[in-house]
Amino acid sequence: MGFRNRVEAGQALSRALPQALAGCRGQDVVVLALPRGGVPVAAEIARALKAPLDLVLVRKIGAPFQEELAMGAVADAGEPETVRNEDVIAAVGVDEAGFEAARARELDEMERRRRRYLKDRPRAEVVGKVAIVVDDGVATGATTRAALRAVRRRGPAKLILATPVAPAERLPELRAEADEVVCLEDLRWGAIGLCYDDFRQVEDETVVELLAEFPPSRPPA
Secondary structure (H helix, E strand, O other), X not given: OOEOOHHHHHHHHHHHOHHHHOOOOXXXXXXXXXXXOHHHHXXXXXXXXXOOEEEOOEEEEEEOOEEEEEEEEEEOOOOOEEEEOHHHHHHHOOOHHHHHHHHHHHHHHHHHHHXXXXXXXXXXXXXXXXXXXXXXXXXXXXXXXXXXXXXXOOOOOEEEEEEEEEOXXXXXXXXXXXXXXXXXXXXXXXXXHHHXXXXXXXXXXHHHHHHHXXXXXXXXX
């Protein structure tokens, strides 16, 4: 099937979500995007549900000289939430010091993105709500698992992962992290971009503009 672009993928997900949401709307739901590619997808879901949109900051920890190969991932959860792919770490021969150095670089980049995207914007309220974590696709699952664990620590009533595409073999481990997984297509070819006609990079400015359309929820007075 595939998707024309991330907007179409988000619209397709928004049509697939109501059954998982069991009638929740508006302030009962908060949509949390993995930047940058997940933001245009998540914006369409937030638009359809009239729900707040926020980010869950997460970074892949790439292997030396193979940045696309994930040794793990780190996500923002107050204290960083780290996921390790031990098989990859062993395969590429990275020791603990090397992993920690790579992790520190990604934490620095995560902080840069926080300043660029969020500035003084308050975080969306998650406690007691249905939290929908959204990305434009899942490959190894490391960044997704880190994001789900980070959001889980914030106390949602229900945690849903919504992604247009993911490998079928990764779904059991994702379902172990989320209460429900909504995935539209099986990733069979190894690269998420092959499932899209237009998979150009999402720029920082686009993330900032989309966030401005959707103010975060506020804690009750």
